Amino acid sequence: MIGLRLGMFSSITGALTNSLISFSDSAILFASFAQADDAVNDHCLLYRKLQEAHRRSHMAAELLVQGSTLSIAPEDILRLTVREIPHPTSFHPDFCSFDFFPRSIGGGDIYVEASLSMFKELGFIETYRLRRRTLARFLLMVQKGYRDVPYHNWSHAFAVSHFCFMLLRMPSVQIALDDLERLSLFVACLCHDIDHRGTTNAFQLQSKTPLAQLYSSEGSVLERHHFAQTVSILSMEECNIFEQLTRKQYQTVLDHIREIILATDIAAHLRKVEKIRAMVEEGYDRDSTDHHYLLMCLLMTASDLSDQTKPFKFAKVIAENIYREFFSQGDLEKQMGNRPIEMMDREKACVPKMQLEFMDTVAVPVFDMLSRILPDLRGTYHTMMDTRERWATMEDVVTEEGLPKGGLEYLRNPDLEEKVEQRIEERRTEAEMVR
Secondary structure, three states, rough: OOHHHHHHHHHHHHHHHHHHHHOHHHHHHHHHHHHHHHHHHHHHHHHHHHHHHHHHHHHHHHHHHHHHOOOOOHHHHHHHOOOOOOOOOOOOOOOOOOOHHHHHHOOOHHHHHHHHHHHOOHHHHHOOOOHHHHHHHHHHHHHHHHOOOOOOOHHHHHHHHHHHHHOOOHHHHHHOHHHHHEEEEEHHOOOOOOOOOOOHHHHHHHHOOOHHHHOOOOOOOOHHHHHHHHHHHHHOOOOOOOOOOOOOHHHHHHHHHHHHHOOOHHHHHHHHHHHHHHHHOOOOOOHHHHHHHHHHHHHHHHOOHHHHOOOOHHHHHHHHHHHHHHHHHHHHHHOOOOOOOOHOOOOOOHHHHHHHHHHHHHHHHHHHHHHHHHHHHHHHHHHHHHHHHHHHHHHHHHHOOOOOOOOOOHHHHHHHHHHHHHHHHHHHHHHHHHH
């Protein structure tokens, strides 16, 4: 790098010296300065490209170590190719229900098989002539692209995709979005957190990681990386599930996937929430390009937050995974000599309180807006509000009984859960008596 900078300086001064000695005409002198300026720009551009190449090389080395070159066993592809694709309900009778907890069907390869089943059920395999072997290889590569972190892992991607699957089966969504938009949304859900490191965008920026250096000027550091990894997988041999699309369709799908994955950045969602709210108030207009974009973003955000809509016994399990990941980041920040924010600090974070704040700020408004566009989702909204009531009651009980608020142990305390349910039952009985 030093040598490159010296070379830049040498070429600049050399160009200036030659121009001053050789010419007296002011116009020619001006042209010489312009040439020198071009040389500066060329060298700066080269320097930036070298820096970017270095960062990309660093990330490529990381990925090779993480995934052992992400190789796929031939027998795994064969297994997914030769068998008849099962109906989603073969994995669980309640699979096609918004209340269903998709992680309960198993894990790993079962999620791949179920994803294949959802592709078929949504009609994508037939409509877009998806080659079975290519789709199998793509799904296996996506699975391998996820790291073994507590929350942002392959099971999270599958759960998000399941909720999206349920949305895409709704006649109202099939009318609102075109086929390519629905395909893009489902693929984006599967890929939206590929290679997530279990840390936030803020941590990436604060730590000046290679990812942050590569994407910080554009914002949404991790989300841009997830999209880049998606494109990388699609570029691999026998992984391009869009191979039968026209060039124009392919570009459209990639543009949709990019925008949808970027929408998973909560900061980006909050910036566009007023536009989404305006769309809800006006009523969805299928002829509006902006409304199509905003609806896809809203459906993606809702799918990403769908754990908040599950019955409390499931939501509590997922919350523990989320905060295990947060606390791991907080521990790293402490080791670096920094002070983590409350929700990342295992000694200070009160999970019920944090959950309530997140639900009231982000999740509840999302599902309120969505259920106003899609009235059939009011039941899902009410399930989420039941879960919210239990978090609020748990916070009350923890505070009243002076239980330690830090850590995660009390989330697994059956006595505490029983007290929460008893308190809610008493409250509802009193409300009935008042009526």
